[in-house]
Amino acid sequence: MSAETGADAAETAGRTRRRGQALLDAIYTAAVEEAAAAGPGRLTMDAIAKRAATARSTLYRRWADPVDLLLDALAALHPVEQPAPGADDLRGDLVASLRLMADWAFSPAGRAVMAIVADPGRDPAAVEALFERVFARRGGTFTKTVLHHYAEHGRIDAARLTPVVLDIGEALVTKRMMDTGADPGDDYLAAIVDQAILPAVGLTPDTA
Amino acid sequence: MSAETGADAAETAGRTRRRGQALLDAIYTAAVEEAAAAGPGRLTMDAIAKRAATARSTLYRRWADPVDLLLDALAALHPVEQPAPGADDLRGDLVASLRLMADWAFSPAGRAVMAIVADPGRDPAAVEALFERVFARRGGTFTKTVLHHYAEHGRIDAARLTPVVLDIGEALVTKRMMDTGADPGDDYLAAIVDQAILPAVGLTPDTA
């Protein structure tokens, strides 16, 4: 008495029993997808468990509440790709870094993060934990990495790389996504670089 | 048989009966405050009714669900103050318009709107309705009003007032609020104007 007529047992769920990392990965993925789909405000242990095809008790053994779980998930998931400023192409590298950011922001993880930080009822401690655990290990923000690289090579004035300037690209991409709900196209990213970032660092698109 | 020993009846609630606009105002205020406190994801008819000191059935007579109610509330509430570009002070007017925006964004209505547009599980139709009903009647965004005013007076090149440039100020204020959770100080608003907006329209803080 084992297999028989049972349904096709979608991807071995139910008959085999996951443990350790495989189980964690499934739970983390489920948590982030659930957060991206419903928003952290509507995130429940129940929904995560269902999506991960596990039992609620399994979740309660490790985490006290859904947000706790979600923070672990965001920290554990594959880190965001890093911009790699390469050739002598400041403008191109900036556009590419914004492309990376937009792709990430549009992923389940990015949408979950955005919803967390925009949540009015957010727990300040949770946001702080999020920044520390998810972003701390990263060198910095997307355009920041690129801008600092070119500042070190003397292409732009390091004195102009203030916190405000380093935020321009990310801020505009974020706002665009909140306004339209869609991924900004490459044309828009290029416009951000040409019309906002480059002027702020004292360059024109031609001289970049 | 009327007053008797009843509790002090906080601000006549319970003994008098509100109708029409007075009741609507109370409900709208409660809805926005509730949304700002809990986030639209956690917004319930029950909580709104409790906060407005009315009965759920009163709400269900008019609205089908909490978001429906919230959209009406945001549309009905006092519109956002308009920036009034005045003297020949572009920089000062820009800072003032960002101050207006920050104050609004930090109000219950602003936080509710921010949470709605950042909600991953948001209903696109709701967001569209929000923009149409709440923002359409306004001339435009905060810095946009100011920038167009000075463009008409020849102070800045109208060709540079692209959608991206018109969004810079609002985007940076929004991001700052999401990052810190606090109202950006006037110093930061001035930095946004000096380091991001003015360079983008082709001016330096001195020439503004």
Next chain:
DNA sequence: ACTTTAAGATACACGACTGTAGCTAATCAA
């Protein structure tokens, strides 16, 4: 092989919110 661990599957009482219904009495318009 045997033992230990813990995933998975129940079941349970509890609370919160839902949507509907019915009643009463306050408010308004005639």
Next chain:
DNA sequence: TTGATTAGCTACAGTCGTGTATCTTAAAGT
């Protein structure tokens, strides 16, 4: 004053999520 409207109250069944507590049996470790 009279009648129509409807705010405010109460109750209800139903659903969903919560934590906790079992029990079984796979999947490790020895």
